[in-house]
């Protein structure tokens with residue numbers, strides 16, 4: 001984040017008290033919040049234990065609340081047993097079987113709805129089918145699906161039989177899918193023929209085929225939902241239609257009771273090195289937090305129509321689409337498509353037609369829709385909305401004010417919720433009936449969450465407005481349990497800096513004089529593009545995997561809508577070095593390499609090469625990772641010890657004055673070249 005932005009945030013003095021009509025009805029009022037905070041401050045484990053007894057349907061009650069014996073791997077409620085999907089859905093299947101659980105709308109306006117009973121039946125059918133295919137408790141199943149009910153059904157079907165789901169966002173490329181399937185050693189992939197976005201097909205099954213041709217892998221079965229009706233290639237030995245399996249599966253699917261710490265899912269997320277991390281979450285602690293925060297933060301009730309616009313491929317789509325709101329018996333809206341299709345009124349039209357009461361989206365979407373003006377939202381009846389939320393990146397005060405004024409019509413509280421894939425659920429956020437809000441601040445930690453800002457030595461910064469490391473100093477039930485298969489990396493990434501009881505978030509933040517938290521950005525090499533974390537190293541690795549590229553350095557720069565965008569600096573190989581590139585590994589790669597050789601052989605116009613490299617990253621990692629800017633340069637600026645001077649590149653990407661010390665630069669002349677437009 002640039003200093004300019006930090007200053008503008010600093011000068012933010014607007015404050016909005018809880019709206020009286022909202023506060024008087026809210027599940028958590030000021031008094032209750034104070035009581036929860038006091039308890040959470042002095043006895044966090046006791047608070048979590050009480051809440052988990054109250055909120056979760058335990059098959060076998062627990063006696064141990066928090067086990068620190070394997071710190072920093074903490075275990076919660078570890079001798080208890082339950083089934084996360086059953087605990088989530090079954091109370092509502094019994095109590096309100098005919099209430100809509102999911103309302104789906106496709107981009108072309110096609111719509112369907114499933115009641116709790118229908119959802120439960122579909123989950124049992126698919127669960128039984130998976131068991132019939134030999135999937136057992138603890139096995140990993142990769143889900144690569146469009147944003148449709150079957151994606152959620154697949155997640156719950158896995159949970160019901162104790163299998164560990166790993167959802168891979170449908171926008172990720174075949175290559176990313178391959179890496180995740182292999183890392184998780186998944187034997188089964190669940191997908192669909194194709195999804196739709198912006199009027200185009202997203203060919204998921206074809207991407208699965210391509211991924212599984214990429215190299216060795218453990219996949220023995222691909223289960224395909226018929227969704228778009230697109231023609232697809234078929235591998236008789238490996239592929240099965242989901243509807244054929246569910247039609248012939250045994251009736252009923254008794255839930256598999258697992259220990260509280262049994263992994264519920266893995267979700268891969270970017271880190272500061274090239275390899276994505278399989279963030280592992282537990283069955284009980286995770287579900288508790290997802291369910292609870294829906295009540296605390298969204299004031300969610302059974303009669304709410306909740307729409308969180310996140311895809312199930314991200315953590316937000318896990319906690320606040322597939323688990324949390326269903327655990328509270330609400331009706332969940334899901335939409336498969338782009339927010340601006342066919343025009344920028346789509347979100348508001350959905351809110352109007354389905355009577356959405358609580359709406360949760362990302363600042364990037366708000367900024368994109370804000371740019372289209374106030375007239376579009378004004379055409380829709382948004383009176384059903386009672387609460388608005390944001391997540392994924394800091395929201396700039398202008399976007400916050402627009403959301404408040406134009407969407408919330410000044411009568412809906414806004415909850416700016418800070419959390420991460422690793423935290424499992426919301427950690428710092430207003431409680432809408434109790435916390436005064438300030439545009440741009442996520443306000444204060446939730447009860448039981450011991451968030452703090454510390455300096456380089458781990459000492460708490462008490463002085464207002466001084467930035468530091470955002471850390472969490474007491475374990476909480478929905479925290480990640482591990483990085484799949486890499487305990488060392490887990491310890492090092494999250495607890496390496498300040499010890500076993502201080503979780504390092506990777507974000508920097510400051511606290512103002514009222515104790516409000518303001519997130520300042522990431523401290524590691526992570527770019528936040530449209531609310532999605534991408535490791536700059538991942539993009540660099542993809543670039544250097546191209547036969548024409550010798551070296552690459554990727555930095556971020558502020559972007560009006562996306563928050564941040566990717567700027568890549570690339571050094572090309574010499575002509576002779578390119579011809580010695582490694583032989584292709586597969587047919588697909590051979591065809592691609594041939595194309596590349598031809599493109600490279602032609603005296604490459606920089607423009608064509610830039611286009612080609614951007615498209616290459618798209619293919620390797622998916623469109624969100626595609627650099628907006630890509631500059632081909634002669635050499636990367638490095639210190640004499642060989643470290644790339646990223647801060648310098650960042651300044652260049654942002655067209656800022658170069659004021660850092662470049663005396664250690666190996667090739668001082670380079671700076672002159674680089675700063676020339």
Ligand code: WTA
Pocket residue numbers: 269314315316390391392393394395416417418419420421422442505506507519521522528531532533
């Ligand atoms: C950023 C998304 C400011 C932050 C749930 C965090 C935010 C990363 C906010 C996690 C917010 C998320 N204000 N920054 N309200 N919410 N972030 O894992 O940098 O995709 O570390 O989880 O997003 O991204 P992730």
